[in-house]
Each structure stands twice: as structure tokens, then as C-alpha cells.
Amino acid sequence: MYQSYINCVAESCWNQVYSCEYDKLIEEYFVQCPAATEPIPFWPAPDNAPGGCSCNLGKVLHSVMKAQQEYTTCITNDTSTSVIQLSNKNTACGCCEVSAGLSAMYETCPDTIPADMGADLWLSTATLYGELINWGTCGSIFDKYSCPNLGFAAPSSNSSTFYKPNNLPPNGTHTLYNTGAVNALTAPASGSVFTWSQSSVTYTVTASPWKNTAVKATAAGTSGTSGGSGASGTATAAGATKTSSAAGFSLQLPSVGVWLSVVGAFTKMVLF
Incomplete structure (x- = not known):
């Protein structure tokens, strides 16, 4: 079904392939289809793409996926025989994962409301709603552990900083717009x-x-149907609003935060 959606956009709405709506379609594709792999047509969008999204959600998603992979490697690469040291190190892995995802959002799209990029839901699910990792105490963990030394690469192409709970940059104020x-x-x-x-x-x-x-829309191409329903959710934050100069096509899909929520929680359930 999602592959048919992608084909439909590429055939009949190709002037919208860099839009926020297309980014959300691809995020949903990764949620619903575990076998989905890259490359995906037109995604992530190049920087400053014509008619692109105000925040490159593809870049944000890539960063979060990378953080999750690095977390998995971090907790499985244990050599200590001390239960206490092992527990502390695994906590540090979790703190670095949370920080990597948040840092990527703040650095990739500093003007965008973090919730619109999924920051709130990422924080909740990456910590298993505070039960696995207490983000508020990660500052002291970062005083003892270095995320790069634990195998985490720079959170984004814009910055190598892993932010702590008490030194996140100011929140952006713009909603997503094309x-x-x-x-x-x-x-x-x-x-x-x-x-x-x-x-x-x-x-x-x-x-x-x-x-x-x-x-011009055509009837050519593949088609498909599905009786299942996808994940849904919302994240809200106050701030100024920007609008595009013209309305593009609109796909009624959940926000980027939903992808982060579903995949983040699923990863933790698999690992624990």
C-alpha cells in the first residue's frame, strides 16, 4: 500500500516530493513496513530543495535511526565482569541515545518547534517513559562517560555536541511548513x-x-489496499506559525513524533 502511495506521488504529484507531507509518508512507511529499506525515491530531500519542508524531516529521521543503532551496539559491546559497572555503562548508553536524538533535532532544525520534530515523544519512548532512563539525571552520567568513546558518532552534520538535560538550546518557534x-x-x-x-x-x-x-493525474502504476490502521498520536507546543505561499497536496498521516514513538518503544521491548 505504501509503495503504491510512493509511486502515486512520483507519477502524479512529483512537484511535492520534497514536501513535509511526503516526508511524513516515508516515515509512516518505515513504521508499517519493517522490511522497508533505502534508497527511497526523493528521500531524504537535498538541502534547500525547491518546495521542500522547512525542516528536513528525512535528516532528523536518519539521525534518530542512527542513534538507535548505536545504542544497540553500545549495550551489546560489554566486556566488564562487574554488574555495577555494566549497569552504569548501559545507563550511559541510554543517555547518549536520548541525547543524540534530541541534539540532532535541535541542530538540524533550530527554528522548528521541537515537538513538531517528535522531541517530546522521542524523550518519552527512548527512556521508556522514564522507567528505563531518567533523562534528568543524565547530566551526571555525561560527567563520567563520553558518548563518542561509547561508539556514538556526531548527532548531526551540523554539530558534534551531545546536549545535557540542563543545557539544551532554546526551543524553536516555527511550525512545519512547505x-x-x-x-x-x-x-x-x-x-x-x-x-x-x-x-x-x-x-x-x-x-x-x-x-x-x-x-496531470493518471491511472497508471501499481495500486493496493490495506484493511489495517496505522499508529497515531500527537505532540503539541506553543510558538509562532509560518505558512507556505501555496497549499500542496495533503496526506492525512501522523506526525514525525509517531514514528519516533513506535520505533523507540519497539526497540526497547525487543532489547529488554
Whole structure:
């Protein structure tokens, strides 16, 4: 179903492939389809992409996925025979994971409301709602452990800082919005015809021609249905609002925070 959605956008709404809505579609794809792998067409969007999202949610998601992978490596790479040392080290791994995800959000999109990037839900689920890791006490953990020494790479391409609970940057105040007009992208980003693959399936996608300042929809391509329902949730925060100069297509999908919530909790349940 989600692969059909991706194909539909690439065929008939290709001028929106860098939008916030498309980013959310891909996030949902990773939630619902554990076999989903990269590369995914047009994702993550390049920096300053025409008609792109005000916050590159693809970059944020990549950073969170990386933090989760590093956490798994960190807790399984134990050589100490001391139960106390092992427990302290595993706590440090958890603190670094939480910090890596939050730091990536604050550094990748410093002007965006953190909740819109999933910061609140990430904090809740990465700590298993405070039961596994007490984020408020991680400051003292960071005085004893170095996240890079534990195998964590720089949280984002913008910064190598792992923020502590008491020194996070000021919250951004802008909600997510699409930049530029709906016709900011006037030619298919991957050409008129391209292919992409998932598992054993290869799709050939033909972009509809640009006519009369609008994208012509076609019935060509794959289709699918699903009777299941996806995860849902919300995260809210106060702040100023920016709006795009033109409204693009709108997919009724949960926010990025939902992906972080589902995957974060699932990872912890598997490991513990």
C-alpha cells in the first residue's frame, strides 16, 4: 500500500516530493513496513530543495535511526565482569541515545518547534517513559562517560555536541511548513522515467507531464489496499506559525513524533 502511495506521488504529484507531507509518508512507511529499506525515491530531500519542508524531516529521521543503532551496539559491546559497572555503562548508553536524538533535532532544525520534530515523544519512548532512563539525571552520567568513546558518532552534520538535560538550546518557534509555491519544482526530480526497488519488487515510474501549471493525474502504476490502521498520536507546543505561499497536496498521516514513538518503544521491548 505504501509503495503504491510512493509511486502515486512520483507519477502524479512529483512537484511535492520534497514536501513535509511526503516526508511524513516515508516515515509512516518505515513504521508499517519493517522490511522497508533505502534508497527511497526523493528521500531524504537535498538541502534547500525547491518546495521542500522547512525542516528536513528525512535528516532528523536518519539521525534518530542512527542513534538507535548505536545504542544497540553500545549495550551489546560489554566486556566488564562487574554488574555495577555494566549497569552504569548501559545507563550511559541510554543517555547518549536520548541525547543524540534530541541534539540532532535541535541542530538540524533550530527554528522548528521541537515537538513538531517528535522531541517530546522521542524523550518519552527512548527512556521508556522514564522507567528505563531518567533523562534528568543524565547530566551526571555525561560527567563520567563520553558518548563518542561509547561508539556514538556526531548527532548531526551540523554539530558534534551531545546536549545535557540542563543545557539544551532554546526551543524553536516555527511550525512545519512547505517552502516556496506549489510550482517551485517544475520538472521531475529523477527525470520522466525512473526505477526503484524494495525487496524483490522493482517499480518503473513514469511522471505525468506538466500541463496548465498543474500536474496531470493518471491511472497508471501499481495500486493496493490495506484493511489495517496505522499508529497515531500527537505532540503539541506553543510558538509562532509560518505558512507556505501555496497549499500542496495533503496526506492525512501522523506526525514525525509517531514514528519516533513506535520505533523507540519497539526497540526497547525487543532489547529488554
